Amino acid sequence: MAKSNLSDAVLVNNYIAGDENSLALLIDRHQSRIYGYIFSKVSDRDLTEDIFQETFFKVIHTLKSKKYYNEEGKFLSWVLRIASNLIVDKFRNDKKMPLKRDTEEFSIFSNIKDSSLDIEKKLIKNQVDIDLKMIIQKLPHDQREVIMMRYYSDMSFKEIADFTGVSVNTTLGRMRYAITNLRKVIEKNKIYLPS
Structure with missing residues (x-):
């Protein structure tokens, strides 16, 4: 079986047993999601890189010391918890750091970029992104969290x-409520969202 087809649990055990390449495979497998999660919280590339590296430093330290790690097939969730804790620590230590910065690159509704957009469309798109982010920030924490992660x-x-430590049904319910609440705010405020 090719190493890339091995489960996270097997790769973790192989790494603990001394196979350094197994960690590289885990990082390659999950880096875009972990990086995206961190960036969604801090909106700063340099800070995201720092926290990403610090996250994997803690992962390596924990796995090498063979303490405080219980696999249960949830490697990605475990790493995201480490990243989340590091982000919270950073916010606590640097109260002046902004929680969000509006950037076109990581807008949740601009996954597909069209380089042929003219200036007017770009301005409209940027305003829509700003409006959506403001609306999302008004959602209850659990609904906002599921939107951001998704x-x-x-x-x-x-x-x-x-x-988040809840069932899939609860997560789906939170997403459903979040979308319902977003629609209500959009309709109430007569916000126009071009497709």
Whole structure:
């Protein structure tokens, strides 16, 4: 069996047993989701890189010391918890750091970029992104969290459930309520969202 087909649990055990390449495979497998999750919280590339590296430093330290790690098939959720804790620590230590910065690159509703957009369309699109972000920030925390993980980090509902410690049904319910609440605010404020 090719190493790339091995489960996270097997790769973790191989790494603990001394196979350094197994960790490289785990990082390659999950780096875009972890990076996207961190960026969705801090909106700064340099800070995202720092926290990403610090996250894997902690992963390596924990796995090498063979302490405090219980696999249960949830490697990605475990790593995201480490990243989340590091982000919270950073916010606590640097109260001046902004929580969000509006960037076109990581907008949850601009996954597909069209380089042929003219200036007027770009301005409209930027305003729509800003409006959506403001609306999303007004959602209850649990609904906002599931929207951010689903769209920014491209996490599956099962991964979100594992990370938040609730059932998949609860996660789906939170997403449903979030979308319903977003629609209500959009209709009430007569916000125009071009397709």
